[in-house]
């Protein structure tokens with residue numbers, strides 16, 4: 001098997017990742033933070049700043065509570081100045097306790113406000129970040145080769161990355177929240193350490209088992225999700241064909257609903273069972289670990305109570321220490337679980353960032369040459385051979401021919417003969433595995449793909465039916481000119497799309513397709529005319545129509561071609577068609593078989609030769625007699 005170019009080994013094999021691999025994945029957090037920072041510096045700074053302030057609040061509140069309790073205890077032992085609060089106030093006895101109460105209230109109020117502000121900043125930042133990831137993802141996908149989109153492995157990776165683009169929002173808050181909790185823990189631990197240093201030793205007992213459990217179950221969940229990507233993609237696909245406008249007709253007529261549902265159920269059930277097993281294990285062990293942690297807390301509590309009874313701690317100390325210990329215990333668990341969750345999430349981040357690591361292989365050369373305008377000699381294939389990545393078979397081998405400047409060349413051949421592949425090579429969507437393709441002597445590899453594409457007008461048989469307006473459907477053929485109505489009119493006229501648009505209630509402003517409200521669907525042939533108009537938007541030196549007229553009726557086809565010939569006069573053109581009425585209009589015809597040329601010549605020459613072309617032509621003509 002040939003290896004996929006631009007590929008790096010899958011980050012994690014079918015085995016559970018080692019500790020080193022897990023730590024390795026943590027490096028993605030740096031990239032994530034950089035990405036968040038790129039998204040919005042002020043928002044990121046605000047989120048961090050607010051959390052820093054909030055981190056100090058718990059110890060401050062606990063300490064205020066301790067002061068209140070100690071003051072109350074003290075007040076219970078003083079001689080009462082009178083029965084009413086005013087007597088106490090006038091005697092100046094209430095000032096400290098009221099001050100502490102006001103302090104605690106202010107701290108609580110401030111914390112509430114900061115919490116809300118943080119939530120607000122985070123939710124805005126999350127949305128911005130999610131948009132940022134999506135745009136970076138689309139921008140990177142646009143840089144990749146066609147090869148990447150035609151390979152199942154890359155589709156899996158793209159799918160995983162796409163899921164991460166939307167699914168990592170919680171990670172942002174979690175990451176920053178983690179930093180906040182760590183600061184809180186440090187302050188609380190410092191307080192605890194001052195009063196009862198060795199109480200801290202009890203803490204690990206309460207959190208270590210939970211950490212172990214969480215790490216394990218996170219990894220298991222990730223591995224299941226990773227192994228199951230192909231199945232999940234199939235589920236998505238089944239869901240799509242089972243319930244979408246494009247497929248409804250055929251699914252209904254073939255009565256495939258039940259079949260698809262069964263297939264979906266079978267696949268979904270397998271994934272469900274695995275997920276359920278992990279959930280049950282997680283819940284069971286979670287209960288055990290939570291019990292251990294509660295036991296540790298009460299052991300510490302009993303100790304503090306005893307020291308208070310013996311008079312070593314004040315009642316305020318008791319409140320402060322038990323409060324600190326409780327919070328510390330909870331926070332420790334939260335932080336460490338947070339770490340394992342973050343580590344778990346960073347495995348998913350690997351899916352996102354490893355997609356960004358895929359590099360295009362069809363690259364512009366260091367010193368790209370310009371596409372020859374106009375083409376003077378022609379386009380030459382010299383001993384071209386091609387295999388699709390990861391396949392053994394040569395789709396094209398030893399192919400040599402010249403597409404002369406100004407000539408219309410038709411490619412004819414059975415399904416799978418390699419016609420579309422030749423077009424992909426001509427457009428430098430792939431580079432040949434062997435041999436060379438040149439335009440006026442300049443190798444295609446010496447030109448930047450974008451430069452080549454700028455001089456091509458290509459319409460593939462599986463062209464896109466954009467759910468845009470009619471105007472944009474044509475205009476995107478050349479985005480810079482998409483508001484140039486004159487040009488759009490011309491392109492529409494040349495491709496006969498003008499009549500299609502004239503029939504639409506809103507003309508050029510009509511939304512096409514069934515995807516959106518008020519969209520209007522077109523017939524196959526009408527879509528094709530719109531698609532051909534798109535290619536006419538370009539000042540193409542080379543026009544390629546890959547089965548452009550398959551859905552057109554005979555009259556429309558004759559007309560489209562008459563115009564095409566008019567438009568293509570002086571331009572070099574390639575037509576792929578199974579219709580001989582189209583093919584015969586070409587200046588020259590290449591008959592392909594298994595990626596090699598079987599016959600070549602004009603329609604008349606090939607008929608006179610009495611070879612394969614004549615045979616196929618007769619076969620089709622007989623059908624009309």
Ligand SMILES: Nc1ncnc2c1ncn2[C@@H]1O[C@H](COP(=O)(O)OP(=O)(O)OP(=O)(O)O)[C@@H](O)[C@H]1O
Pocket residue numbers: 150388389391395413414415416417418419420421422
């Ligand atoms: N992305 C791909 N990966 C692997 N093999 C491919 C890929 N695309 C096409 N092929 C194979 O290459 C061969 C030639 O395909 P191609 O699409 O060029 O044929 P074609 O002559 O255009 O056929 P048709 O008349 O049916 O459109 C086929 O056997 C096909 O299975």
